[in-house]
Amino acid sequence: MTLTTMPTHTARVVKSEWTKVRSVRSTVWTLAAALVVTVGMGAAICAVTSSSYDDMSTTQRATFDPTYLSFSGMGLGQLAMIAFGVLVVSAEYSTGMIRNSLAAVPQRGTFLLCKMLVTGPLVLVVGMITSFATFFLGQALLGDQGAGITDPGVLRAVVGGGLYMALIALFAVGVTFILRSPLLAFAILMPWFFLISSILGTVDATKKIAQYLPDQAGTVVMSVVPDTLDRPYGPWEGLLILVGWTAAALLAGFLVLKKRDA
Numbered sequence: 001m002t003l004t005t006m007p008t009h010t011a012r013v014v015k016s017e018w019t020k021v022r023s024v025r026s027t028v029w030t031l032a033a034a035l036v037v038t039v040g041m042g043a044a045i046c047a048v049t050s051s052s053y054d055d056m057s058t059t060q061r062a063t064f065d066p067t068y069l070s071f072s073g074m075g076l077g078q079l080a081m082i083a084f085g086v087l088v089v090s091a092e093y094s095t096g097m098i099r100n101s102l103a104a105v106p107q108r109g110t111f112l113l114c115k116m117l118v119t120g121p122l123v124l125v126v127g128m129i130t131s132f133a134t135f136f137l138g139q140a141l142l143g144d145q146g147a148g149i150t151d152p153g154v155l156r157a158v159v160g161g162g163l164y165m166a167l168i169a170l171f172a173v174g175v176t177f178i179l180r181s182p183l184l185a186f187a188i189l190m191p192w193f194f195l196i197s198s199i200l201g202t203v204d205a206t207k208k209i210a211q212y213l214p215d216q217a218g219t220v221v222m223s224v225v226p227d228t229l230d231r232p233y234g235p236w237e238g239l240l241i242l243v244g245w246t247a248a249a250l251l252a253g254f255l256v257l258k259k260r261d262a
Contacts, residue, residue, distance in 0.1 A: 070138025
């Protein structure tokens with residue numbers, strides 16, 4: 001659906017949401033940071049790995065996944081995408097703009113839908129550009145140890161990387177609608193994705209549960225070599241788990257938006 005085929009009211013709301021996103025400088029910078037950090041970190045790790053590849057053991061070489069290695073910067077890049085998702089929503093509440101927004105668009109389902117129609121494609125485009133850029137640069141730095149985009153499973157992993165970044169940003173949007181506070185959203189999401197989730201994934205008592213957390217499940221789609229990540233599900237199943245988390249967060253965010261006053 002394009003703006004020309006949308007109902008007039010919906011098209012106006014979409015244009016308004018687009019104006020909000022591009023007029024807030026911090027949201028633009030967070031998307032740029034997601035690209036730069038992911039590509040830069042991935043390139044650095046690929047360059048170091050290339051120079052030390054000959055020193056790897058036979059076991060390490062057997063499980064070496066050049067595609068997944070190029071996404072080594074995704075852990076930091078996703079934090080910038082999370083920040084974007086938080087800012088897209090929290091700017092409404094921190095400035096009090098949410099009152100004007102809901103006064104202009106009292107149908108809260110339409111309001112949330114239009115925000116998604118702007119945010120979703122935007123984070124998907126940035127995610128895809130980031131994923132393809134970090135893959136091609138990483139493989140170029142790996143040289144003879146690198147993978148080609150036509151190798152089995154590689155295109156799926158690269159496209160999956162872009163989908164992963166977009167879904168993480170939308171998950172943050174849903175959570176921020178629930179919390180309605182930028183400080184609270186950042187205080188929960190940043191430590192969780194940067195530190196807590198990884199810790200839970202390495203502790204025996206919580207490892208099985210942690211495998212079904214959004215980031216732990218979603219990153220499987222970027223793996224090509226089966227032994228790279230030890231998960232009881234495949235790449236697309238892992239991405240579907242992340243889709244489920246994102247859908248649940250957005251639904252909960254909508255219910256909170258619908259029931260609470262601005």
